[in-house]
Amino acid sequence: MTDFDAIDALLAGAGKEVPLPMAEERRLLREELHLSRAQLAQVLGVSPSTVGGWEAGREPSGETRVKYAYFLEGARAKLTAGTAGQSSAGEPGDEAVADAGPVVGPDDDGDVLAVPQPCVLCGQPARHQVEGFPQHLDPAECAAGSLPAAAQPAPEPAAGERDRGGAGEARQAPRGRHGVKVVAAGGRVRPAGAPDPLAGRIISAVTAALGEHSGDADEATQALVKRAIPDAMALLDQARKGGRYDVVAHPWLPDILRKQTAKGADQIWEARPKWTRPELPAGAHEVTALDVNGAYLSALKTHLPLGQLEHSTDGQHNPRRAGVHLITPPDWDHDQALPNPIGQRDEPGPLWVTEPTLRLLLRLSGPKYGLCDPPVIHESWTSGATEGLLEKFRITLKDARDRAITEDDDVTLEYVKAMYSKFVSTLGESNYNRELYRTDWMHLIRSQAFANLWWRAHRAYDQGLMVVCAMGTDELHVIGDWRAVFPEGRGLAEMKPKDVYTVGSAGHGTPEEA
Template sequence: MSEGISVESLLEEARLTAEMPPPAERLRLREAAGLTRDQVAQAVGVSRGTVQNWERDGGSTPTPPGRLPYLRLLRGLAEIHPAPAAGDPVAALFTGQPSGPAPVPAAAPAPVAGVPAALAGLETLRGPDGRAVEGDPGPCVRCGVETTYQSTDGRPLHSGAMCQPTTAQPPAEPAAATPASAPAAAVPAAPVSPVAARVPTRPQRRSKSADRARAELAVLIRRAVEEEAERAGGDEDAALDALVKRAIPDVMHLFNETRATGRYDYTAYPVLPDILKKPTKKEPDQIWEARPRFHHPGYSMRAPQADITVTALDVNAAYLSALKCWLPIGKLEHTTGADGVGPKRAGVHLVTPAEWTHPHLPDPLGDRDEPGALWITDATLRLLLRLSGPKYQLTQAPTVHESWTSGASENFLDALRKLLTAAREEAIEEGDVLASEYIKAMYSKLISTMGESIHNREIERPDWMHIIHSQAYANLWGKAYKAHEAGLEVIAMMGTDELHVTGDWRQVFTEGRGVSQMKIKESDAKASGEYLVGKVSR
């Protein structure tokens, strides 16, 4: 709904922009009119998630082309639903009524005593829109009070001057009545222990709130399955087809709802480097995801004595588990050498890997056709660095030549992951195949359409897609190594979820359909999931 460029339209946009109300008033006006976010989004030409961020404190600021129609809508709603309190400065933004006396300036935040110079110079990590980015909660390195913001080096840090004093005094108790001739002596209030002042109470409230929100969203999943089953008149195939078709918009709706308190607007797509862009529709970009195709060279089904039993195992919901990974949440910045590598940074890296000298174990980089340098994701790099560390000592650390990274969070998709995991477990427990397949379609299609896809216009992050894929492969490698350490032979490892081993695998993995469990992989060729191999003579 963009307007033609003219002097009048520019003046109107400038005037309306000056009258932009705060997020709380935007929310009040929409709710007063009984409008949904979907209705507003459709009217102004943006996504529902964008409207949600416009209405949230710390969210994004309306930008063209949706800004002007959105401002016109707000102005019209303000005339219909003025702010209830006379003299309200928020109402004055639209109605022109007197805003009353100027508010008394708030007292400046109390200075934090004893801040070391090294901490005083820290800066807050910010996203592409310049706003502070949310990370894992923890005690602020300056004042000790819990915060979800973080510094550029990944430590918890309040945004701006929001640090709290490390000690606090309780409010004064009302003094007991005493004779006027004998005033009570002033007794100084006992200072609160710094430890007591830092005890976080918000995580408990957040946990209860998150559980309640998750239960409410789970109802949406069940309702969708019931609607399509009823519409299909008992035809499960038709119901499943309908659920698969609506999987992408449905999972994006759930994602938006789980991000209701998030501070990073994922719709603010950063400019991506050329290595993350496809040269043509049929050609891939330059990122290597390390997809495995491993077969143990010492065993074969065609060996003269094929008498060793192999069990093909299936990893449950591999991509769902891989949503727990470090994702870049700001504009990707280019660095050289290892400057872009850090515990709370993520992105893609150009590396030259060390030689893999363990033929009995899968190469963590998968099967490569060409040696030399290649672009890998942060998930693959983290795996290589772990394997080069003192715990494993299986390889040398790769040489990092350059990187495209930004500050990162491991929990960006975690609320959605927990929601879908709980819904999946419930569907399995109830034997609801329709719901199980619907949930699988939601998380698998979410990942596959994160890149350049015509099926999902709400999110375009090919770097995230590559990282999640690579995380699934890294998780599978960890299971293969666990089996090897327990004395099983790893015969094959393929894709995201297929692991073939010899020996008693139930002593290593728990059997079941849960996300942390393994089950026997069945196929038409091997209905039992077992087959025989023999050792190859060298």
């Protein structure tokens, strides 16, 4: 073969990539057909998060791209044919009312629905929506985390209907020894006592790793920690099944959430505490260093934005949204006894903070505490938010952690710890997690962990302990009977001592090295 023949063969084999619609149209085509990302991902042989990335602007390649283009073209043709059929069917009747969108009146803010729609958290009918997601605005009305709709008792029939019962009417199953007890399982139910399939994934992974390494706990642990990130993403995908909204895995992010240099940081201030009480009373003091258990695991329960962040400059905080905010923080006059809620910062002036930090400042400036002035909000990047987005994922990891502690299972304990800690740390610009790229979530979860530590410090102070030091997400040093304030143990709501030392002496108040 001559050089020219090789070039001809190269040109013959080369081809222009199959064109795809714009990212927003890809999502709309799927949603118009009422198909979930999981359904599409299954037939294409990828993960739901990968489909989410394509719908946010990432580009597939190779044979997968051809298959995806084929689906999109078929979806467009199907929808076009359906639209044509509807236009020739005359005026819409009562059936169209069921798909009515939000009703916007002169006195409302545009979030009241004409017809109740399933809440994205619990599935029960909700009359409001936040950024396009139906939700209960009052947490007391939301059944998320309690008995799902499928397990709710049926309403009592009206008096005139009790003795009627046509062949097509559904009847409540009689209560008796043949009934099946069920328990809540996210958006579904499962028989009571049946194994949780999510927990089963963790158990199976640990069992397989121990088998592969002939029961060597150290080697099995190392292998599990190495695969913690993909395993956590697979667990999250399973935990999202049955969810009524999709996670936007790769949204467009503003420049403030992007690294300024290759090895630098972005512009978000996480309010990481690094505080030590400047002075203690004269004399010797016994200090206990307390350790917070599973700080990042607890912080997964925080207000996270569902979709792409949107810019606003009205200077107002909307509790139904979450994101990052440019604020001028208030002065803090309590540094002698409590850490500053925004952490130790030397530079004055405005800074970008996260939702947990802003909510902490707003709460402390309110009438209940009155510890500072309200922060001044200059601009915000936010989206409609929910506090329960990662709740099923969090509860699965928490339950696995609790079982591992009870059973003295260090292999599972280290595996679970690696799953949630690496999940948080790789949500940003990371080469280790390509499935979910949410730098905003990473900052919010971290800041929630710092805010949780601040509230523990305040609780200690409020209950008469002397707070000596607060560091990071999990370290709190106090003087006094801490067991009267915090339960001792390894659970998420408990604290455990990791060191006891003495500061000062009977003769003078000079601090000594710990």
